[in-house]
Amino acid sequence: MLDFLFTYRGPIVGTLFLALIATIVWAVLYGRKLMRTEKSDAVFGNPERALGGWHWVITGVSFILLLWFYFSWDAARAFRPVAANEFCQVDKLSSAGNPIRSVLPLEKSFLKGTSLLVRENRQLSDLADDLERLGFSDTEKAEAKEIVSLMRLAIVGATSPQYLDASTQTRFVDIESRITALTAKLANEGYPGAPTAAQEEAAANIARWGDSGNEIPYAPATPLGYKFAAAAVEMKAISKDFIKIKNTNEHFLGQVDELKSQIAAFDTKAKAATGLDELLVENRADFFKGLTHVLRRVDDGNIFPPDALNGIQTALVALDGEQKSQQGGLKYFGALMMPGGEIRAGSNSCSEQGSGRWLPKPSDTLRTFVRISNPEIGYKGNPLLWYKMKPFGEMVDLVVPDFISSFVPGDFPRHDENGVVTPNLKSKVHDFVTGNFVSFKVPMPAGHVWDSLIRVVAGLFFGILLGVPLGLFMGLSRFSKGFFDPIIELYRPVPPLAWAPLILTIFGIQDDGKIFLLFMVAFAIMVVSARTGATGTNLSKIHAAHSLGASKGQILRKVILPNSLPEILTGIRIAIGVCWGTLVAAEMLAGTTGIGFVENVARKQSDYEIIWTTIIILGLLGLLFDLMMRWVIDKTIPWRGKG
């Protein structure tokens, strides 16, 4: 069944997507039709306004699903499964031209040469300003200024067209013509010719979009793909040759050599000076370091005359234009159906970036959810929610306290000379209470969800069991209010997670520690709410019960407890929410099972599908708990707010 869904996910998701759009349109039209029947002046006074209406629920749910399908690119994948692979080839070509593009003012505002020139000149000005505080003599200062102005001249030497080498010029022209040739090839229908057998085989065996997480099949598989992939290979070679070109004209090299010797000479002279304090020596060293760095960068030869690259720029723009037009419908498809990100080609893989990456596709998420729901697969060795056959003895051991065997008279048997142990009554009782007997097996729930659930339920149970009576007593007796208030009010405001490291160290990172942490959370909330309920009990109710012959205990159980129920139940509802939050965070902190653990592992592996799966599970469980509590509240305290 799942395999079938997986194989035909394209048509299924596509149909669903269209159905969602149709549903929204229908529900909106239906809602408007209903609205038109309402009297316009009764719109705000209409009590049915607050009821909502199921068609608006459908609209809302459909809208969320639609957004999910859209921004996760599940819809794009359904309607054009090869789109990702084709975009991968397109980006291969784009990124192949990036070394050239980064030099030109295409994506950036300035020519790279311009930016470098501005930066080096600013550095030189800074260095010249620094001269004043370096304690040089006037002649030395003049010499240093001479070096700085020489360096400025050298930069001019690099930018001046008259000094540019003829050979460099030829190489620029060569690059330009190669790019133009590639543009022409790209426009050619036949380029790059029929795919080779190896290419075809690779295309036939190619994985589908999303079969391996966020990665996209790398090899080209469509005519468009073949064309862009082939062009990318050529473009890569062109780029490689381009970045080798440096400004190395004779005039410029001569200036650089001259500068090097001058700086060295000045440096030696400056170092020879004695009797300077340490700070000054350090500052002078920095000055020379600065000079040398600027010179080294200028020597790299990345600054060319301003118009030297014009031809290449024109050719590259033409190539980009041709590339866009060769994409045809693909670019419109990308703009329309793949919002919030793009597909990037790396050196040996393509991947989704943006919303397509962190928002997993609904179909993939469902598949992952069903896969890890399978108890035989599960996650990290545990199912999500399943059952295990456990011997009945384990349950006896859990429920019956072990110390019972100590009350049986007599001693435990010892082994005799032959090494035989004869059991007596005491040892038999001991075997029973520790669950050490052959017993039938009973199914018990198990798994990550169950572990989280049982921790919350256990923490809540003990919190309610101890918190409610204490809260009631604190509401009724001055002694217990005064005695317990400082303890509870001191530990309650501390965020539960701040307790976690301590509690987990004392009680262990498995169930005990977490249950105790949740107990602390639930206990404080239950004490406060039960106390509020008890203090809020109407005095005349207590008087009435008293004069009807109720004893103190009876008043507590029959009047104050039921009277506090609304507050107590509200407290439980709040405690459930806080406990969930604390538990998931505590499980992320430490442990080997639980929903928080699953999410934490998934986070470390950037497995967005699992992350979203756990988020959805947590959301559904929270909703379930709250609905349950609402039902309980409706059933047990229908008088709330009416007394």
Place this chain on the structure above:
Amino acid sequence: MSDLVAKDLSMVFDVGSGGQVHALKNINFTLKNGELLSVLGPSGCGKTTLLNIIAGFNRPTGGAVYLGDEEIEGPGVNRGMVFQQGALFEWLTVSENISFGLRMKGGTSKGSQKRVDEWLDIVGLSGFGNVPTYQLSGGMQQRIALARCLINDPDLILMDEPLGALDALTREKMQALVLKIWKETGTTIMIITHSVEEALLLGERLFVMAPRPGRIHKEYNLPFAEMGVTQDTRDIKNTPEFIQTREEILTMIWDMEEEIMGQT
């Protein structure tokens, strides 16, 4: 018999900064078994304090109250209470509220169910046994409160402004009900009220109390309650005698209020 006797009853409250307030001072009276007493007075004259002492919720600072031969030292089943706001247990049904006292004494038998049904019938709520109390109107809730304390067969019923929160029509019906119960059960009843008409109608005897210190200012013996058992209460209220007494007491309370206002 079980007469209610107050001897030199005093109640002094400490207020902040060392001051003291004489809520009650040297109250002496005897209420014979089966008498109907209404207590009237301006606010702050110690009516409720007196009632709370008799109920046993407060201990007096001087003197004592006796019911029969026993001194009152705490709340007891022999004195039933009816409050202004029913003070019903809204988590229980009408029947469960009424049988509350019986259950506190231990167990419910078939006999007790029968008594609950009888009382439901007397207060005019038969058929409402299984209804939750919060669904009923204020008048119905007061009927339940009456039945709840009467089922215990108390020697004395104490009512603290029992009809104060009801609308005028319901109030008149309830006044008739109180008279009917008084006559049929022969219980001693003490009613505290703000309404002069109600005090006249529901009082075989009437204490007008005065404040600072709280004391019994004037005592009346009235025929209207006896008349009310047989006649329509509205006719009684229109008799010249009733009107005359009403005006006299109203003037008296009015003067007391004036005096209080003048003091402050």
